[in-house]
Amino acid sequence: MSATVTLAHVAREAGVSPSTVSRILNGTANVTPDKRARVEAVIRRLNFAPNVQAQALAAGRSFSVGVLTQDTSPYYGETLAGIERGLEGSPYHPLVVSGHWEAAREQEALDLLMRRRVDALIVLGGVIEDAALQAVAARVPLVAVGRDVSGLSERCVLVDNRAGIRLLVRHLTDLGHREIAFIGGPEVQQDALERRLAFEAALRECGLEPQAGLMRPGDYTEASGERAAEELCRSDLPFTALLCANDQMAFGARLTLYRLGIRVPQDISLTGFDDLFAARYATPPLTTVRQAIAELGQVAAEAVLRLLAGDHPQLPRYVPELIVRDSTGPAPLLSH
Amino acid sequence: MSATVTLAHVAREAGVSPSTVSRILNGTANVTPDKRARVEAVIRRLNFAPNVQAQALAAGRSFSVGVLTQDTSPYYGETLAGIERGLEGSPYHPLVVSGHWEAAREQEALDLLMRRRVDALIVLGGVIEDAALQAVAARVPLVAVGRDVSGLSERCVLVDNRAGIRLLVRHLTDLGHREIAFIGGPEVQQDALERRLAFEAALRECGLEPQAGLMRPGDYTEASGERAAEELCRSDLPFTALLCANDQMAFGARLTLYRLGIRVPQDISLTGFDDLFAARYATPPLTTVRQAIAELGQVAAEAVLRLLAGDHPQLPRYVPELIVRDSTGPAPLLSH
DNA sequence: CTGTTAGCGCGTTCAC
DNA sequence: GTGAACGCGCTAACAG
Numbered sequence: 001m002s003a004t005v006t007l008a009h010v011a012r013e014a015g016v017s018p019s020t021v022s023r024i025l026n027g028t029a030n031v032t033p034d035k036r037a038r039v040e041a042v043i044r045r046l047n048f049a050p051n052v053q054a055q056a057l058a059a060g061r062s063f064s065v066g067v068l069t070q071d072t073s074p075y076y077g078e079t080l081a082g083i084e085r086g087l088e089g090s091p092y093h094p095l096v097v098s099g100h101w102e103a104a105r106e107q108e109a110l111d112l113l114m115r116r117r118v119d120a121l122i123v124l125g126g127v128i129e130d131a132a133l134q135a136v137a138a139r140v141p142l143v144a145v146g147r148d149v150s151g152l153s154e155r156c157v158l159v160d161n162r163a164g165i166r167l168l169v170r171h172l173t174d175l176g177h178r179e180i181a182f183i184g185g186p187e188v189q190q191d192a193l194e195r196r197l198a199f200e201a202a203l204r205e206c207g208l209e210p211q212a213g214l215m216r217p218g219d220y221t222e223a224s225g226e227r228a229a230e231e232l233c234r235s236d237l238p239f240t241a242l243l244c245a246n247d248q249m250a251f252g253a254r255l256t257l258y259r260l261g262i263r264v265p266q267d268i269s270l271t272g273f274d275d276l277f278a279a280r281y282a283t284p285p286l287t288t289v290r291q292a293i294a295e296l297g298q299v300a301a302e303a304v305l306r307l308l309a310g311d312h313p314q315l316p317r318y319v320p321e322l323i324v325r326d327s328t329g330p331a332p333l334l335s336h
Numbered sequence: 337m338s339a340t341v342t343l344a345h346v347a348r349e350a351g352v353s354p355s356t357v358s359r360i361l362n363g364t365a366n367v368t369p370d371k372r373a374r375v376e377a378v379i380r381r382l383n384f385a386p387n388v389q390a391q392a393l394a395a396g397r398s399f400s401v402g403v404l405t406q407d408t409s410p411y412y413g414e415t416l417a418g419i420e421r422g423l424e425g426s427p428y429h430p431l432v433v434s435g436h437w438e439a440a441r442e443q444e445a446l447d448l449l450m451r452r453r454v455d456a457l458i459v460l461g462g463v464i465e466d467a468a469l470q471a472v473a474a475r476v477p478l479v480a481v482g483r484d485v486s487g488l489s490e491r492c493v494l495v496d497n498r499a500g501i502r503l504l505v506r507h508l509t510d511l512g513h514r515e516i517a518f519i520g521g522p523e524v525q526q527d528a529l530e531r532r533l534a535f536e537a538a539l540r541e542c543g544l545e546p547q548a549g550l551m552r553p554g555d556y557t558e559a560s561g562e563r564a565a566e567e568l569c570r571s572d573l574p575f576t577a578l579l580c581a582n583d584q585m586a587f588g589a590r591l592t593l594y595r596l597g598i599r600v601p602q603d604i605s606l607t608g609f610d611d612l613f614a615a616r617y618a619t620p621p622l623t624t625v626r627q628a629i630a631e632l633g634q635v636a637a638e639a640v641l642r643l644l645a646g647d648h649p650q651l652p653r654y655v656p657e658l659i660v661r662d663s664t665g666p667a668p669l670l671s672h
Numbered sequence: 673c674t675g676t677t678a679g680c681g682c683g684t685t686c687a688c
Numbered sequence: 689g690t691g692a693a694c695g696c697g698c699t700a701a702c703a704g
Contacts, residue, residue, distance in 0.1 A: 006681055017691045022683060030689065049451045053398060054681035056389045057696045072417035074410060081408035084434060093448065096432060098420060112429065115385045222617050251617045258619050281558050281587045283594050283619040342697055353675045358699060366673065390697035393680045677702075688691080 005048045014042040025050060056117065065120040065304055066113030067096045068106060073220075073248065074276050075293060079124055079145065082294035086301025092119065092308070094301075101189075103128045110136055120304045122297075123147065127188050141307035143300045143315075147190055157300050157315055161191050164289040164320035165198035165243075166205070168271050171287070171322055172241045173206045176331035177269060179239040181214040183228040183249050192220070195245045195273065213237045218249045225252025233260055240268060240331040247272035247279050247288055250327075254282060265329035275323050284326035291320060341384045350378040361386060392453060401456040401640055402449030403432045404442060409556075409584065410612050411629060415460055415481065418630035422637025428455065428644070430637075437525075439464045446472055456640045458633075459483065463524050477643035479636045479651075483526055493636050493651055497527050500625040500656035501534035501579075502541070504607050507623070507658060508577045509542045512667035513605060515575040517550040519564040519585050528556070531581045531609065549573045554585045561588025569596055576604060576667045583608035583615050583624055586663075590618060601665035611659050620662035627656060 007025075011018040016035060023029045024039050031039075042048070056062040067083060069076045083094055095118055099106030106128040113121065120141040123133060130150045136142060137152055144156045172180055182199050185192030200210040214237055218224035225244055232242070233256065242257075244250035250272035257264055264270050264284060272279060275290035299316065306313035343361075347354040352371055359365045360375050367375075378384070392398035403419060405412045419430055431454055435442030442464040449457065456477040459469060466486045472478060473488055480492045508516055518535050521528030536546040550573055554560035561580055568578070569592065580586035586608035593600055600606050600620060608615060611626035635652065642649035 004681095008681075018682075019684080019691060020689090023690085026683080028683080032689065035689090049447060051393070051681055052452045053389045053392045054696090055683075057387070057393055057698090058681075058683040060683090060696075062389060072413055072420075074413070077408055077410070077413040084408075093433070097429070111385060116388045222613075251614070254619055255617050255621070258621075277558075278587070278614060281591050283590055285591070285594075340697095344697075354698075355676080355700085356674060359674085362699080364699085368673070371674090387697050390680090391699075393682090394697075394699040396680070396699090673704100675702105675704085678700085680697105680699085683694105683696090685694085686692085688689105 004051075005046045007048070007050065010039065010042050010046060010048050013046065014039045061119050062117045063091045064093050064095045064116065064118050065122060065301075065308075066110075066116070066118035067094050068099055068109050068113070068121065068123045068126060069096055070099050070101050070125050072098070074278060075246070075248070075274060076124060078277060078293040079297040082297025082299075083122060083301045084297075085294070086298035087305070090305050092305065094122075099126050099128070101125075101127055101186075103132075107132060114139065120308055122300050122304055123149075125189065125191075141304060143303050143307070145296050145300050154315065155303075157296050157303070157318070159191075159291050159296070159318045159320050161194040161320075162198040162201070164273060164291075164322075165195050166202040167289060167320065167322040168243055168273070168287075169199065169202035169206060171324065171328065172243065172269060172271070172331075173208070175241075175269065175328060177241040178208060178331065179211075179214065179237075180208070180241045180243055181216075181232050181237075181239040182210075183216050183218045183225055183232075183242070183244045183253060185218060185220045185245040185249070187217070189220075192245060199243065199245075211237065214239055218245065218252075220246050220248060222248050222252035222255075225249025226256050227252070229253035229256035233257075233262070241271070241328070242268055243271050245273055247274045247276045247286060250286055250288070251278070251282060254286075254327075264327050267332060269328040269331070271328060279323075280325070282327070287325045287328040288323050289320045290323050292318065340387075341382045343384070343386065346375065346378050346382060346384050349382065350375045397455050398453045399427050400429050400431045400452065400454050401458060401637075401644075402446075402452070402454035403430050404435055404445050404449070404457065404459045404462060405432055406435050406437050406461050408434070410614060411582070411584070411610060412460060414613060414629040415633040418633025418635075419458060419637045420633075421630070422634035423641070426641050428641065430458075435462050435464070437461075437463055437522075439468075443468060450475065456644055458636050458640055459485075461525065461527075477640060479639050479643070481632050481636050490651065491639075493632050493639070493654070495527075495627050495632070495654045495656050497530040497656075498534040498537070500609060500627075500658075501531050502538040503625055503656065503658040504579055504609070504623075505535065505538035505542060507660065507664065508579065508605060508607070509544070511577075511605065511664060513577040514544060514667065515547075515550065515573075516544070516577045516579055517552075517568050517573075517575040518546075519552050519554045519561055519568075519578065519580045519589060521554060521556045521581040521585070523553070525556075528581060535579065535581075547573065550575055554581065554588075556582050556584060558584050558588035558591075561585025562592050563588070565589035565592035569593075569598070577607070577664070578604055579607050581609055583610045583612045583622060586622055586624070587614070587618060590622075590663075600663050603668060605664040605667070607664060615659075616661070618663070623661045623664040624659050625656045626659050628654065 097109040216228035272288040433445040552564035608624040
């Protein structure tokens with residue numbers, strides 16, 4: 001059990017003071033070339049690696065940015081990948097904790113991150129009150145993704161859910177669909193509510209009236225999409241298109257349609273929202289709205305770095321893009 | 337900018353010594369009820385949260401376990417979810433870093449984790465030399481998943497790739513398939529090599545001879561499966577089943593088959609390996625081998641906790657299970 | 673039971 | 689340019 005090498009060991013071995021070693025490590029001041037060479041040699045020989053905890057304690061910064069995520073769905077997986085990429089090259093590293101869409105657990109996660117003295121925070125969604133986020137934002141730079149935190153709007157990376165849903169509805173009505181069913185997300189979440197409202201509004205814009213019987217609640221999971229689609233198909237209300245509030249539910253719905261022998265898109269057109277990586281590999285490939293999730297994560301990370309550097313970064317507004325694939329087609333004559 | 341509250345503040349405010357506060361925090365020793373009550377009140381009032389860095393430095397343990405993962409594929413996503421679950425309830429938290437399947441970056445990741453003084457390590461796959469892992473294993477408890485590290489075999493959570501592949505091949509031959517194509521993984525990875533060898537062996541067991549023309553290399557990504565399937569279909573060698581070394585490549589291959597108008601399973605039977613969450617939602621649902629990935633992660637995490645507690649946990653051996661879904665069916669008369 | 677004294681490993685003044 | 693001394697916030701002997 002080789003005892004850990006410390007900066008002091010290096011100093012002694014190199015015949016210099018600890019401060020000198022520290023200076024070389026951080027480039028804090030000039031050091032004679034030969035001394036520097038000597039120290040660097042010792043560092044390599046002893047395989048010295050500075051204790052980050054000690055550095056953090058002494059310098060007052062931990063070089064870690066806390067990330068409050070929610071679950072392990074592909075959605076957050078892709079966002080985290082973006083964050084990792086955004087932090088790459090910087091001395092900062094992400095410390096990820098899940099809140100599981102429960103205010104209490106989100107608060108615990110935030111507490112944990114604060115106790116670990118993260119230098120900054122990235123918040124992905126969540127249902128915790130804005131006040132709690134404002135509180136932590138008062139202590140460290142904070143950027144939120146997919147959620148508009150009151151009082152911190154200029155620190156939020158958002159997509160325009162309204163516009164995205166409208167693109168889908170337009171696309172479907174252009175194809176001749178008039179009876180469009182809808183599976184929504186958990187409305188405790190901002191975006192889920194926005195998408196449902198946007199769906200109803202877009203329908204009206206197209207001269208159609210939302211029908212309660214064609215709208216089912218889901219919770220953004222595949223299983224809920226599967227179930228909701230079942231209910232919709234069992235009811236006798238006819239529809240030729242099924243718009244799901246996110247891709248995962250569309251995947252679930254796809255399974256139900258497959259089981260019932262309903263063809264996509266010949267019998268029913270199917271759409272999602274998010275453009276998860278998997279959407280392209282669905283059968284048939286899923287028509288959806290691109291959120292560029294990974295990019296959102298990366299942008300958030302970069303914004304955090306700027307904040308940490310004392311900047312006041314301008315967060316870009318993201319406009320969703322319609323991605324037409326094979327899961328949508330002309331409306332059939334209503335028959336099933 | 338409310339200055340951070342320290343243990344010393346609490347002590348002063350409560351009229352006790354810092355040690356007493358520390359004792360109450362850690363339950364290190366008995367304290368008079370009234371003193372304890374007084375201190376706890378102050379803690380709540382001041383909203384005191386101990387600095388984990390300082391605790392780590394003083395106590396010599398950081399309460400974090402490092403996780404070396406590789407990429408952000410669903411495979412690792414599910415494993416990480418399992419690890420998180422396994423650590424839940426314990427005072428330990430995961431610190432995740434990606435190695436991107438490059439020895440150099442994996443080494444960097446390990447260095448980073450050691451500098452952060454993680455108390456233990458969980459290694460997911462990777463291509464770094466065993467020696468490097470043995471080196472870190474000498475400093476902290478280490479558990480590896482999906483990789484057999486020489487000298488640390490009793491610390492490795494493994495699945496029997498041979499057995500899994502054999503289940504698939506048997507399943508296919510039982511269905512009458514004789515011409516089975518194969519898309520393999522990157523053979524720098526242990527499991528990919530094992531699976532390819534197992535495929536050839538299983539074929540022979542069934543009295544069939546592996547045909548080089550029906551075997552294509554992939555890299556475990558959807559895109560590589562897509563491409564490899566294209567090549568296979570363009571070649572004039574007939575086959576009635578396509579066995580992919582993992583689910584993701586099967587998803588990619590599925591897209592190619594869809595594009596070419598080849599029906600699954602009527603024209604070609606398709607199989608994967610891993611049983612990712614998404615396998616059940618493929619169209620048609622994918623026949624595959626269950627690895628219980630999330631469980632593997634959880635088991636690894638629990639093993640690490642036991643090691644940290646001084647135990648010598650016995651890691652269970654995982655036997656893969658064949659999951660028959662709709663992507664496989666009787667072999668058609670060769671025609672396409 | 674509880675306060676006092678030392679560090680944990682490093683960064684950072686401050687003088688030299 | 690460089691070393692000595694001090695402090696970051698907390699835990700752990702050590703006495704009492």
